[in-house]
Amino acid sequence: MxxxxxxxxxxxxxxxxxxxxxxxxxxxxxxxxxxxxxxxxxxxxxxxxxxxxxxxxxxxxxxxxxxxxxxxxxxxxxQGDPVWEPGKATRKAGTVVSASQRRSLLTHDGHKCRSCGIGPGENYVGTDVTSQLDIARRPVRLADGTTELQMIIECNRCRVGDRELVADVGALLGRAAALPAIEKKILRSWLEQDRREFSEIEDLWAAFRTLPADAREQFKDGLE
The missing domain is CATH 1.10.10 (Arc Repressor Mutant, subunit A)
Incomplete structure (x- = not known):
């Protein structure tokens, strides 16, 4: 055509x-x-x-x-679907998110990006760039092997980076099943609170990973 x-x-x-x-x-x-x-x-x-x-x-x-x-x-x-062709401009089910759905999603996801945890209007670490939260559609592979599109709140950075990501619930359950009992208990507590407190050493590691190469070497030299 x-x-x-x-x-x-x-x-x-x-x-x-x-x-x-x-x-x-x-x-x-x-x-x-x-x-x-x-x-x-x-x-x-x-x-x-x-x-x-x-x-x-x-x-x-x-x-x-x-x-x-x-x-x-x-x-x-x-370029996506050739919408000028007959039948290609029919709006797909579930693509329109109402204002009430958006409010509900924001509330359910704690008004934070589910990928990195940043809140709306907060600055990304080390930059003057502020975050904006929006609704992303993530393919989710369920435990029964089927895949469905589900909505999640993500910031502008994570939404772009995660476009091709497929969340695999079955794979996560398999990894969780292999954990020792004490670690399963810890994981359940994190799930119930929907948060995890990081130790000082973990925060230091995360900050170290963001440093440029020369700065990483200076940090290692200084620590020794």
Missing amino acids: NMPIWTNEKLGTMKRAGLWLVQEIGVGNTFTKGQLRDAFPDTAQIDRRMRDLRDFDWQIDTKREDVTLDAHEQRFVR
Whole structure:
């Protein structure tokens, strides 16, 4: 099937936005909100229509996902479903998250990123970059071997880094079953509290791992 031209006003705005990205911007390249609005001067909320493409496996990063971008820039990272083709723009079940669902997820996940534990608006260690929490969809392989998509709260950094990650509940259960009884007891206490207190030596190790190579050597020399 031939790809239509993005200027074809008979197409829906989301379809035209996808075609504009493919035909005018190109995968891997950046664009600005100004460029987008200039291309669609008569379309209200064109930003939102473009964001709708993410429900069809398109990846369009902002500064939230890619800290190298300026606030007004976005990057066209991946083309997803060809939404301009018949039947391809049907919204997939479960892709829309309501405001009440979002509040419930934030509450359930403790208003923190489940991957790194950072809270909303907190600075990442050693940087002036603040975190933003959002909903990520994570493939989860259940104990019975089936896989389903589940939602989780993650920060902008972890959401990007974990895109290809599949959580394997069965594998985790297998590892837990092999633990000695005392370690299982400790693990259960962490699960019940949904937190773990780290010792000073563990905090030092984590901080050491973040140091550049020369600084790591200086730390080791100083410790000796």
